[in-house]
Amino acid sequence: xxxxxxxxxxxxxxxxxxxxxxxxxxxxxxxxxxxxxxxxxxxxxxxxxxxxxxxxxxxxxxxxxxxxxxxxxxxxxxxxxxxxxxxxxxxxxxxxxxxxxxxxxxxxxxxxxxxxxxxxxxxxxxxxxxxxxxxxxxxxxxxxxxxxxxxxxxxxxx
Amino acid sequence: xxxxxxxxxxxxxxxxxxxxxxxxxxxxxxxxxxxxxxxxxxxxxxxxxxxxxxxxxxxxxxxxxxxxxxxxxxxxxxxxxxxxxxxxxxxxxxxxxxxxxxxxxxxxxxxxxxxxxxxxxxxxxxxxxxxxxxxxxxxxxxxxxxxxxxxxxxxxxx
Amino acid sequence: xxxxxxxxxxxxxxxxxxxxxxxxxxxxxxxxxxxxxxxxxxxxxxxxxxxxxxxxxxxxxxxxxxxxxxxxxxxxxxxxxxxxxxxxxxxxxxxxxxxxxxxxxxxxxxxxxxxxxxxxxxxxxxxxxxxxxxxxxxxxxxxxxxxxxxxxxxxxxx
Amino acid sequence: xxxxxxxxxxxxxxxxxxxxxxxxxxxxxxxxxxxxxxxxxxxxxxxxxxxxxxxxxxxxxxxxxxxxxxxxxxxxxxxxxxxxxxxxxxxxxxxxxxxxxxxxxxxxxxxxxxxxxxxxxxxxxxxxxxxxxxxxxxxxxxxxxxxxxxxxxxxxxx
Numbered sequence: 188x189x190x191x192x193x194x195x196x197x198x199x200x201x202x203x204x205x206x207x208x209x210x211x212x213x214x215x216x217x218x219x220x221x222x223x224x225x226x227x228x229x230x231x232x233x234x235x236x237x238x239x240x241x242x243x244x245x246x247x248x249x250x251x252x253x254x255x256x257x258x259x260x261x262x263x264x265x266x267x268x269x270x271x272x273x274x275x276x277x278x279x280x281x282x283x284x285x286x287x288x289x290x291x292x293x294x295x296x297x298x299x300x301x302x303x304x305x306x307x308x309x310x311x312x313x314x315x316x317x318x319x320x321x322x323x324x325x326x327x328x329x330x331x332x333x334x335x336x337x338x339x340x341x342x343x344x345x
Numbered sequence: 346x347x348x349x350x351x352x353x354x355x356x357x358x359x360x361x362x363x364x365x366x367x368x369x370x371x372x373x374x375x376x377x378x379x380x381x382x383x384x385x386x387x388x389x390x391x392x393x394x395x396x397x398x399x400x401x402x403x404x405x406x407x408x409x410x411x412x413x414x415x416x417x418x419x420x421x422x423x424x425x426x427x428x429x430x431x432x433x434x435x436x437x438x439x440x441x442x443x444x445x446x447x448x449x450x451x452x453x454x455x456x457x458x459x460x461x462x463x464x465x466x467x468x469x470x471x472x473x474x475x476x477x478x479x480x481x482x483x484x485x486x487x488x489x490x491x492x493x494x495x496x497x498x499x500x501x502x503x
Numbered sequence: 504x505x506x507x508x509x510x511x512x513x514x515x516x517x518x519x520x521x522x523x524x525x526x527x528x529x530x531x532x533x534x535x536x537x538x539x540x541x542x543x544x545x546x547x548x549x550x551x552x553x554x555x556x557x558x559x560x561x562x563x564x565x566x567x568x569x570x571x572x573x574x575x576x577x578x579x580x581x582x583x584x585x586x587x588x589x590x591x592x593x594x595x596x597x598x599x600x601x602x603x604x605x606x607x608x609x610x611x612x613x614x615x616x617x618x619x620x621x622x623x624x625x626x627x628x629x630x631x632x633x634x635x636x637x638x639x640x641x642x643x644x645x646x647x648x649x650x651x652x653x654x655x656x657x658x659x660x661x
Numbered sequence: 662x663x664x665x666x667x668x669x670x671x672x673x674x675x676x677x678x679x680x681x682x683x684x685x686x687x688x689x690x691x692x693x694x695x696x697x698x699x700x701x702x703x704x705x706x707x708x709x710x711x712x713x714x715x716x717x718x719x720x721x722x723x724x725x726x727x728x729x730x731x732x733x734x735x736x737x738x739x740x741x742x743x744x745x746x747x748x749x750x751x752x753x754x755x756x757x758x759x760x761x762x763x764x765x766x767x768x769x770x771x772x773x774x775x776x777x778x779x780x781x782x783x784x785x786x787x788x789x790x791x792x793x794x795x796x797x798x799x800x801x802x803x804x805x806x807x808x809x810x811x812x813x814x815x816x817x818x819x
Binding site for chain 4: 548579
Binding site for chain 2: 188190191192194195196197220221222223224225226227228230231232234235240242248249250251252253255258259260261263264267268269271272273275276283284285286287288289290291
């Protein structure tokens with residue numbers, strides 16, 4: 188049990204390092220949440236083509252894990268948000284994430300510049316499938332490939 | 346392009362709300378990163394059984410999205426970390442995440458108490474598969490089911 | 504190109520071995536297709552509990568791959584069909600498969616007896632998530648874990 | 662229980678329709694199994710580029726489901742085999758499938774001509790990630806997108 192605690196729970200010292208941070212509340216539905224600020228700040232939309240969104244993002248230290256690599260969860264955030272953005276841009280129904288899957292093919296460290304490409308794969312009823320590629324912009328190496336499926340609750344109105 | 350910018354990039358106002366936060370650096374390999382603090386602070390390891398870890402976690406406002414729901418990316422973090430923890434506890438090789446997939450079945454809001462169960466599914470060579478269930482602790486409703494596959498780089502030494 | 508041809512395309516000899524087989528047509532919507540016969544013949548429904556279906560299946564030689572192991576695609580068939588069955592039994596909308604993901608944790612050979620457990624994970628709108636475990640019935644070892652998401656086209660009528 | 666039996670188990674009539682088919686045994690490791698013949702017969706490798714394999718495949722009646730659509734499991738077979746082929750062509754280690762995930766975006770019926778594109782996404786240690794697109798060759802519409810991860814048991818020798 189101690190091993191699991193050490194792995195998951197934070198020590199007092201770690202808690203103290205950040206206890207002074209205050210996360211301001213946001214107005215639901217109208218404002219970006221702190222979470223979105225935290226995961227996306229610094230992302231840039233470079234170009235849009237039909238069914239595709241191209242972004243760049245410099246890996247910030249705040250999203251790195253124990254080893255200084257871009258955290259897997261932070262990659263999942265990018266797949267979630269950039270997949271959502273491409274569906275939004277295309278005007279497809281998108282209220283709810285239903286499935287997400289990601290292959291992690293290599294890693295990125297703080298300061299690396301990423302190219303993130305979101306694509307609509309297709310649509311069936313109120314359900315939209317997207318693909319998100321996360322690449323090292325300098326080397327072209329693929330860091331992760333994700334798929335994100337969204338389902339529009341109010342599909343019938345669209 | 347403006348739609349995508351509005352969806353992904355942050356406005357000046359949003360940036361100002363949080364610009365005062367400083368994310369302290371961490372010593373690689375020895376300290377938890379801010380990212381881990383941010384995604385996991387408050388998680389509690391309740392119980393360990395062979396191949397299983399049971400945790401509770403009260404959804405903090407800092408992990409909610411625009412609509413005030415636990416963000417999909419934050420659920421992915423939990424799948425990543427709790428899956429990693431159960432592999433770590435079992436002493437299986439676990440250096441690298443190779444695949445993660447998640448079904449989102451319902452949602453949670455700030456203050457909801459979650460039960461998070463990580464299980465080892467099996468192991469093949471240096472590769473370990475885990476399953477992570479995220480439930481509403483009060484109602485028992487399943488919020489997400491995730492799978493996380495990890496691969497040990499130094500499998501031959503283990 | 505020759506390598507890919509050798510891997511994917513069949514030689515004349517292989518074609519000759521089976522060229523005498525005739526696959527009878529079926530009446531759409533009312534009859535099982537040959538495909539279903541081929542992938543499922545021999546499966547037995549042993550027990551049903553709320554939200555769960557328990558089956559047994561002895562691995563037939565016809566579903567084994569080059570190495571004599573139950574083919575990955577055949578495991579995918581089981582995840583697809585048993586996931587579909589549990590949704591059908593529960594009376595949930597299920598017209599269309601939208602996502603399927605599988606972790607392969609060990610293997611089975613011809614003659615091995617499998618236990619296959621399908622579970623409803625949850626439902627959101629017309630969308631249902633299921634989990635399918637494929638185990639060796641004798642040893643209890645997990646062979647594969649799959650998730651299958653189905654979406655009901657006519658959700659509004661249900 | 663009757664509903665599940667009706668869904669999964671075959672009736673006597675269905676069994677009789679195909680009981681005359683004999684599935685010839687194959688020599689392990691050296692011959693294609695009947696399963697591979699059954700799922701792949703008719704596939705054609707059209708072109709190879711670095712890291713990519715392009716195939717065409719006309720949907721045969723033998724792979725259609727109850728509704729006359731290419732079965733989800735048959736699509737999974739194609740993702741499995743074409744993903745395996747591209748790894749094989751590239752000379753990457755590939756002994757074992759570890760993960761497969763598929764989004765089903767539209768459907769195909771008997772006689773439709775498919776284009777199937779397998780791509781290497783990347784490689785980490787003995788682990789290789791591939792992506793497989795299944796398209797309608799006439800309309801260009803995407804039918805399915807799959808990812809297939811393979812792991813080489815003898816990675817250290819390669």
